[in-house]
Amino acid sequence: MAEKTADRLFDLSLTEEQRITRENLAKFSQTELGEISRSADEEGAAPAGFYNKTAELGLSILPIPEAYGGAGVERSPISNMLNAEDLGQGDMSLAIGALTPLAFINTVLDQGTENQREKYLTPLAEEYFKPATIALMEPKATFEPSDLATNAKKDGNGYVINGVKSMVALGASSQFILVIANLEGEGPAGFIVEQGATGLTVEKEDYMGLRPLELSRVTLENVSVNAVAKLGEEEKKLDLQRILDLSKIGLCAVAVGCCRAVLEYVKPYVVEREAFGEPIAYRQSVAFMVANMAIELEGMQLLVYRAAARAEQGLSFKKEAYLAKVFCAERSMEIGTNGIQLLGGHGFCREHPVELWYRNLRAVGVLDGVVAV
DSSP, X not given: OOOOOGGGOOOOOOOHHHHHHXXXXXXXXXXXXXTTHHHHHHHTSOOTTHHHHHHTTTTTTSSSOGGGTSOOOOOOHHHHXXXXXXXXXXXXXXXXXXXXXXXXXXXXXXXXOHHHHHHHHGGGOSSSOOOEEEEOOOSOTTOOTTSOSOEEEEETTEEEEEEEEEEETTTTTOSEEEEEEEETTTEEEEEEEETTOTTEEEEEOOOSSOGXXXXXXEEEEEEEEEGGGBSSOTTSOOOHHHHHHHHHHHXXXXXXXXXXXXXXXHHHHHHHOEETTEEGGGSHHHHHHHHHHHHHHHHHHHHHHHHHHHHHTTOOOHHHHHHHHHHHHHHHHHHHHHHXXXXXXXXXXXXXXXXXXXXXXXXXXXXXXOSOO
C-alpha cells in the first residue's frame, strides 16, 4: 500500500475553534435566521437590523488585516465553507446576504493591490454591517462568464463601463460593487464601482426564490472609474476562474445547509403523520425516499468539503468545485422535491417551510459569483 502524503489526506475532523464556531452559528442560525425566514420571504427583504446582528459574528472583518481595521485572522476556505453551511440551514437567502460582503473582501484580498486593500477594505471593517458585492451575471439565457456583454474601455487615466448585470446580491445597498466586465483587448477584468456613481442604476428584481436577498439589476451607462478602481496590478489579468470556483464552494455549502434543514424537517413528520392506521414512515417507498435524501446529502457534503480542503491547501480545486456545483445543483433539487413529496398536500401549503426551501434551492443551478469563500 502506497504511503500517504499530506496533500492526499482528507481530514474531516474540526479544530477546536471551528467546533466552537459551529456550535455558536448553529444556535444563531436557528434562532435568528430560522425564526424570521418566512416573514422575510413574505416581505421580500431582510428585517431592519438583521444584518447588523450577523456583523457581530465577525464573518466579514475576520480576514481583513489589522492595519485596515480588521481582525487579521488567517483566511480559511474550510472555515468559511462551514459557516456558509451552518447559516444555510437557517435560511438560504439571509445566509447568502450575510456572506456577500465576504465574497467581495476575499476577492480584493486575493487579487487587489495594497492600495486597493486599504481603500476598499478599511470602510468595510466596521462593527456594523457594511454591504459590498460582486456583479458577474448578465440577463442572458445562455450566459457564460467567459463571454461577457458588459464591456470596459480605457479612457485617459481611467475606464468607461457599459452593460447590464443581473441577480446582483444586495445590489441596491452595497457601498462597493465589483463589476466583472470585458476589458477591450485584455479579456475579463474587475472594476470597483461605488454606489451613486454617475450612470449607475440599480433596480430590484423579483424571483420565485431568494426573495429577501435583494437581487438587483445593475445598469451601467458610460460609468467612469479611475485607474485604481481596476482590480489588481495594471499588467496582471483577473483570475476570474478562481472567483467562480470559490463561489461554487460557498453556494454549494449554503445548499447543503438548506438540504439538511429539509431532511431534519421530514424525518419526524413521516413518523408522526399517519395514514391508513399507521405512520407513513412504515411504508417502504417513504422510508427509502428519506434514506436516499440522507445519502445524497452526504455525497453533496463530501464533494464540497473536498473542494474546500484543496483550496485551503493551495492545490488546484477547479475540477472539485465544478463537480460539487453540478452534483449539488442536481441533488439539492431532488432533495427539495422529495421533501415536498413526503409532505403530500402539506408540501403545497405555505404553513410548512419546505416549499420555501424548495424555491430557494432552485437557485443553486442558476447563481454564479456569490459567496466566494
